[in-house]
Amino acid sequence: MANADVWQIIETDEFYRQFLRKDSGEDIKNEAIIQGFSVAEQLKKLAEGISLLDKELQRQVLENHEDLLSQATWIEKLEGVLSVMQSHVQCLLSAVERLRTKIIEPFNKVEMQTMMLSNLHATSDLLRRVTRIQHLSKRLNALMQAGPAGTIDIIKAAQSLSELSQITEDVDLSGLEVVEEELRTIRLHRNDVEKQTRLMLNQGLQSQNQTQVTTAVQVFSNLGSLSTTVSQVMEGAKQRVTRSIKEALDVQTLTHVATADASKTRGAPGRAAMPSPGNASMFRSRLWSALEHLFDSSIYTECSQIELLQRVLLKKVRDLSLVSHIQNAAYIDLLPKDQQELTSNFWLEVSTQLSRQLIQASQSASFLKQTLEGEYPKFLRLYLDLCKRLQAVGRSSDQGEIILQDAEPQAGKTAVFELNRDVVVAFENAYLSRSVSRLLDPVNLMFSGEVVPSHEEVDSLIRTITSELSVSLVDVSLSRTVARNISKTVRLFCLKCEQMTVTGGEATQVIDSCTPGQLTNISIANLLHYLNGQVARVVSNMKNSLPSDTISIVLESLQNTDELTRGIVNPILSSITDAIEAIILTMHNEDYSMGPVPNASTNMATRKPDAPCSLYMKELQDFISRAVKNYLAVFQNQDVVSKCCVSVAGRCLELFLRHACLVRPLGEGGRMKLAADFAQMELAVAPLCRQVSELGRPYKMLRSFRPLLFLTVEDIQACTALGDVIPYSLVLLSLFARGPQELLSPHQSANWSVSRFSQWLDTHPSERERLELMSGALQRYQQTVRQRGETKFHSVYPVMVNLLERGMKTAGK
Template identity: 25%
Template sequence: MAGDTELIELLEGDFDQNAIVSKAFEKANSSDVFAVVSDRLSDLDTAISKHVSEHGTELLNQTVDLENFTNIIDGVESRIRSVYNDVERIKQRLTKPYDLLRSHVTRIRRLGLILDSLRKIQRISTYVRRLQQSSNDLSKASEALSELKYAFTSMDWQGIDVLEKYHVVMIKERSRIEAHAWQLIRSSSDVGDQARLGLGLQVFDRLSLLPTALEVLISERQAEIERAVQAAVDVEELTKRTKNKTASLSATTCNPGRASYPINSNAHNAAFRSLFWTGLDQLLATQEQCVGAVRLLAVTLCMKRISGGESAGALLDRLDSFAYREPPKLTDLLAVYAIQNWTNPETQACCAAIVLTLTSANPWTVEAVPDIASICALEDTDLASNARSFCDALSSSSGLLGWASACMETHFQSATKRSSHLKEAFEGEYPRLLKLFLDFWRKVATTPQGDCEGLQLPSYLLRLLQPYETAYLTRSLSRLFERVGTVVAPGATVVPEPAAMDCIIEVAATELSRAAVQTDLLCKVANNIAKMVALFATKAEGLIEVGPMASQISGPPSPAQESNFQLVNLICHFGRSLRHSVARHVRGLPAATKGSVLSPGLSGPEAVVDAAIVDKLNPLCRTILEPLAASLGDGMEEILVGMHQEFSSTPPGSDGGCSAYIQSLQGFLRRLRTDLFSRLSTPTVMSDLCHLPRRPSDGQQFYTFGEIALLDSLREHLSSCIDTFLLHASLLRPDNGRTASVPTDQAAAAEEEETLNRERIRHRLATDCVEFELTLEEQVTVNGRIPGCRLIDLAPEAYARLRAFRPLLLIPTEDLLTTFTSTPAEGTGASPVTTLSGTLVLHHAISRAPAEIPCPHTASGWSLARYVHWVLHTPDEAARLNFISHALAVYTEQVKARNQREYPAIFPIIRNLLEHFVAKLPAQNLPP
């Protein structure tokens, strides 16, 4: 129905009566709407009547209850009104006493404030009176000012006439005392009066101006140092003063009627450098004064404590658990101030000044303050972060001297870029610059005077000087190389004269003399000299003559040998003179630098030059002399081979003289000594015989003379020659191992003659051993005239074998086995014979045997020369014993093949000796 639709619209949430009425009139159905409404109202009346009739009793009861509740509410309201009236009456009775009491309380409170103000006024008056009475005593006056400041800050004093007057007095006295304290600090810093300086610092601390005062003091010192640095390297001012100085010198030398000459550039440069070095001296003197003043300031702050009347409790807020057991030092208070204000931009300068002061003399450490050390261990808080940053700044700071070094480094680099004169002064005269800084550091270093010799420049001063040291060493190396290039020109074929080498030594001596201000610099210059030695060795290598004529020994010296001998003498003269020059300058070092510790990576000057001489010049001398030494060794071996032919053709007599081959060897060596070796330089005076020490690492000698170089080159050849002699002597047999057939009736006589002949050969060989040793001593080592160059020094092992071989020749055959197998008696050492190798002993034992026992090389079909060469070049004793064992095995098979009933009497001795020597070999070297 349409009516139901309109009724539904009446229940919607956006009900609008005007809209519904307008809609009804628009549709022209308002009568229908009225009808629907009337019907609904009738239905509602019917429903209400029905509900009332059905629930009448309940509705009546509820009406009665509601009436009763209304009566109760009215009763409560009347009671509340009665209570309110009672309260109003009580309030009226209490108001007057309350107002009276409140007025009394207010009066008492205000009287208390007045009393407190009067007490403070009395206290201020007392402090003012005390201030006026102790105006000449800075300590008491500053303490009174400190109390006055606290008193004024604890009350509102403005508007009180007497306090305003007192405040004016305080301000005036504060200004006067502050000025007096500044005067006291500055005057005491200049004269080093620590007591007065401490008093001034304590005054500033009581005035709460200590950080600010410290900032001012450090700023003044920094400004003073910076002005001195700028004045020392002010190129324009130095040039102006140089012109004035040269002009005044020119005016003083120009008299009336006398011609005047313009000042040359050398005089101008000399005047410029003189003024520069004078300014640098003044700069370091200023720095010394400033550093000393700041160091005195730091030490005084560290020693001065807060007076006993002041608070000695916890320094930092929020750290009440950390307290001092004694009054803190002023340095501790400054550290606390820096930590509390570390991140404040307005106090950055004060904090920097505090750090600079505390690290200028190292009198203070963070561990000395329990509060700060405890803060650093706390969790991450702003205060702990500030404390750690402060500690890091302390550890990285180098004090005022480090700041001054950085300032000098900046201004010096800028000045050297702008002025070539300054660059030349810094780099060309670096030793003088270094000496100035060394003297300066000895004066300002905190090391006790007893340790002054071990002082080293700190890292910041080394960093300042490093560019100029590098440039100076580069120039020094260029000067050394230039002199070597002048003496030994590229492509030169003529050996320079010793006088030309003296020029190189003079340049090296000059460089060493300049660098003698410090051991480190002397070592670095010595490294340059070592490089110069290497360059000289490289250039001298091109002067070596090679070829057959350089190694011939058959006649007088060839031109090539003469040139090589001259070159060896020149090299030895160069090395000897260079070592003497270095040693002289090391001995001439100042006493303060002799005991100084070398920087890491540096060796001593003498050690550096000695290493260069041994590593560069010694191999060069050996390269030159090696062909001649090899020819000498070959010639000696050719002569020694002749002993077999000599003893085979001519049996030895009983005259006791030496053999012909020994005489040939003597003549050969005598001719070489006269014709060739005499060209080499030798020590001539007793001072030359003072042998220079050997290198600890490899024991090589310094070739101070050509003779020493020759003898050192002959080491291996002398050992080989002695071993060759011993090997040939051990293999020597009258029949050289060949079996001779004789008639049966003459066999006994022949055997007796052969035995006698062998005895004579052994005695002659014993004599030859002595003569051979004397020949080498006399003709090769010149009777050991040069210390360290005797035969026992040049070939110690071979010499010992030569000495031990002679007794072996004289041992009876029947005692050979017991000599080597028996144990020496208690208290007696082993015989030298037992040190000989088994090969030599077995060779000699076989040489004593009858001809039917062949020599080892004969049994194997080798020639004597081949076998000797093989033995000399086979160091493995097991292999050599195995070869001899094979030869004896061949002989044994031959005996069995001949059905020979018995062996010669010496064969068991030879066999047992072989077994003895094989048993002595190490297990891994035993022959198969």
Template identity: 25%
Template structure:
């Protein structure tokens, strides 16, 4: 403290000088300092020892006095402050004394309080320990008593011998479960009587119960006895091992199946079996020998039989699982959602969907990764099919022979397996077929489609080699009277051979017959056949377009006819024959789409007949308009067009659907030509004779057209029409010959009949009468042909010849025509009245015709021809 004080003072008063430096050193030692002074080590003094000591003492005394003065000065300066601090310390000391008294009182109070709490607490701990021990003893005693009670009940439910009664394993299983839970609680651990009871009574009966449940399940599944299965499942459920036991049994099925399938289709094993079996064959004709195909199919059949048998066993098990449920479950199933077998379970629970069936519990155990699990049968099919598919795929990868055999024999496989698998559910059957034989089906359908397409391709020969057409052209040009070679070669090469087209039908029929055992395969092959039909229609359409690009092919007035016209009709017949064959396949139950062929035939044949119809109609118009000039009517163009229609179209055409179209065309021609004859002007005697011959010629040409179309009639010639079957148009044409030579009086009587027996329309008869009156005016006056012609109805009303010749289409048009004819006759009668030599009977005929035309009864439609 003195040293530290001196150091502080030295720092505060630096005027003390260096004399105090030795005393302020940290390692200052007074004894050492005294020895130094005594030895005279101080270099500043050279006096004697006594003087030195006296001088040192004096120096030290001065220093001490100086320090004392400094200390006094410091004390005096700090005295007031120290007094204040002393007062504060006293006050603080008083406060601390008061606090100390309070703390002392608190300690006394806490000691008393601790005494009041500790003693009851220690007593409570002692009482609690005693109560806990007592409760533990009671629990152990109660558990032991409960165990003994359950053991006695178990002995009653499952006696040790049959003399004591028949065992009730279902109730015994419940007791075993209760015993297991009681022992699992830990309260009976180490109790001798419990261990002895478990060893001698409980465990043997548990083994008997499990064995009984397994036996009932085994017997029930084997015999498909749902009662035994339900009993075994109930025992397992009461034991609490239902899910694990049934799942283990299903997985055991999978393990057995895996050992059965593995290596069954191994190509080496199959080859060795075939080789060994044939080596032992003793038949001379080899009837007892086998081949790889038969062995593989037999083994696959055996595997499928085994697969199906096991699957049906598990289906019975699944049905019982779906129907069984515990009405009062002793397991926590509140959070378990029953989503499996709703259709089965809902009908057996009275609408209570909260209680899961046994199937729900087993499904959850079979697939723990799924929220709802998986059905027993679905699990079996999934796993078993995977193993069988792996074996088949492995055999196909190792042996191309087996792969080729299964592909080519796919219909046989279908015929072999489908009857066996029909009892499966549709979903199971589809999964089985897709997993096992789906790829073979696709390959077989592809090959079947290729075979049908090849048959279609063979129908059309390849184009001729380069230079052949030019050589044929030169050769034909060198021969007199020969046509050009290009057309002849094209005519030969454009139409497929009928045998080749029939080969397409046979190919389709063969493939469809082989595939008819399976609906899906049949539909796939039918789709391939439909595609081939569309291909045939496309190629035929291309050929038709190539043929019709030449306008001479469709020229009915071409002389001689183009050779490709019959080839064009041959293309139509080819497409029609294929369509008819497809219709026959449809009638046998095969859904082959031949709409492309029908559309092709209908479109092009209708177009061809339209072309011929326009040509014949134009020729008939020309036959009528030829009479407008000085020349007589002619049927030359009609003969050419009708001959072209008959020989180039109808005779080679063999499409039944167009028979009625031809009949309608001929009917129209008869009506038109009848009208043309009635409109012939001037009607001289020479013209009458010529028209008589023309009518006979026209009738013969129409009969030839009908005869040419008769072979197309549905049902054969017995349903074919002849010209006389056309009714009124035919009879009207037949009446033209006598009508031309009727006298005026006969015509007047014919017009005046209320119910005429003739088949000529009143409009046509009026046209004939107009022409007669106009011819009489021309013969008995100085008028020219053109002057009289202007009074004809189609000239008066500025109507085209073709429009007037065409038949009226409605009642209004017929009534308008009657009015036009009446107006024309009025003009002619007025003109005739100005001529002296016109017969009065002819005027009377005209007047009677006017009255008939304007009568209300002739405003009706003309009778139909057929």
């Protein structure tokens, strides 16, 4: 039976299969199968299974007996090899033990010799140190016993102490009797040198002696205590500044002194209380004296000393950097990074302390607060003077630019001592608030009634503005802020004036003499002009002292007065314009159809017209002259009025040209009369402007159009002024009058009145739209001619069509 058959029998048999499975889930099922057999049957099945396994084992042994014998033989050989290896291992262990015995003894001897050598080296180094200490101690004693320590001696002593410090810093010399006396002497000499050097440093800083400070810095650098000494100097200066600030702002002291002075004056005992009205001025005087001493003496002295110290320190760094980069780095290591900017750090601390103490003092004493707020410019001047003096010290110092390794270049020294706004911001805001009130209150007061303010009231406001600008000269920022307040004042003044301005028909009539409303508006406009002139005069007088942006702010605010004046003048000018248009419209009531004038010159383009002035032109001249005299000349701000009148004069010329082109019928004598009107028109608008030539394009059109009245249509077509000076639409409009009655003008073709057509032209300034309207009139004429069966157009028609095409091309560009 094959091996596969035996296993197949066992796996397929339910009884045998239970011995092959390890699943716990099949336990219940297996028990059920076993219970299905009796004990005898189970034993029989087991016996049969064992028999099958025995047979299978025998079969496997018979088939593989050679392999089994071979494996048994190799096991015996392996046991022999292991026995040989065990003997070799024993030999190796014995050899290792013998080698260990030979190595340990020399190692112990070498170790002992090494320890002895190390001890010899330590002893030798200690002896060298002791010898050097004794030598340096003798030299130090000689230097210190030579008399009062001079500059050279103290530097040499510091060098010796520095070397002694390096010698003793890594070794314990306690217990060595040979150097105990020297070490004690060295400590005494070190204390003595530090004491004298500190005294030298203080004296040098107080007297601004750079040589003494440099020597002291060198000594402390040699002693290795430079950083500590600098910190002590900084801390001492901060404490002195803080104490000086507190003393200057001590209300009790100031009050006591002021009261004592008042008592001496009155001969009566005083009280240590808040200043009374009688001694308030003494209190302020004492306060300002204390603040002047604080800024001019205490803070300036301490800041200049710190400036000198930093100057010496950075000069030392620069000198070392020229010698060796490594030495420079080593020196910088002795000086912390925050001490490389002593001046800026100290100034920041001074500003912080000053700000804190001022706030505390003002909160505890209302009178002190009122004094600083009311006379803020004086306080600011003291502060700015201090900054300027310190900046001058920084500029004059021969410090140079120092660029440290792994550090950014230092900023310019003049930027260190800048005004810190945190110190003055609280008092500045209060002062500016009062300044605004001082500026705005007069404006509100002068406009409290219904009467236009007088020049005297404006002069009072001007004096206030002058005073505010004068006291703001101490600081650019303050001056700029005051200028903004003045700008607010001018705007408020303009707003009040605008509220008083009269509007409606009473303010715009131009028929009768000036109404009360117009007189009020004229007074307001003249008052605005007076304010403008006075403020401009004040600024002009201070232009050498005021910053340019301050001047700009004030002058820009004055433009509001011109704008309001324009707002008052423009309604009147609008009424004048309407009246001018109404008068020009009466041109069409004139008769321009008369024939040629007898004995007239053939060169009509150059001949001066002999025709009399038209009635409407006479009326126009009289009206403009009267309007200018009664309604415009009374305004004092003639610059604004003249600028506004330019547009009115230009409008007058445009209307005249427009309606002159609409005149129909127009005969040869009518052209002469119309040419005379052209000449008279220049005289009519002359009162509205300084020079008629300044009217620009309208004036050029007037002068260029007049010769066209006497030219033929062919000459008009060749005129070079067309399209450049004179619009094509205007020339076409004038040519309608030269055509037959069937060639209706554009307004006649549209069945409009002349006034309505004029309004349409005002609302349609586009040249293309105007030409399109005239094109419609020409097309209507063309249709009329064809309907009549005529084969020929009037001679003016092709010229007009040609001009229309040229105009449309120009308008399309």
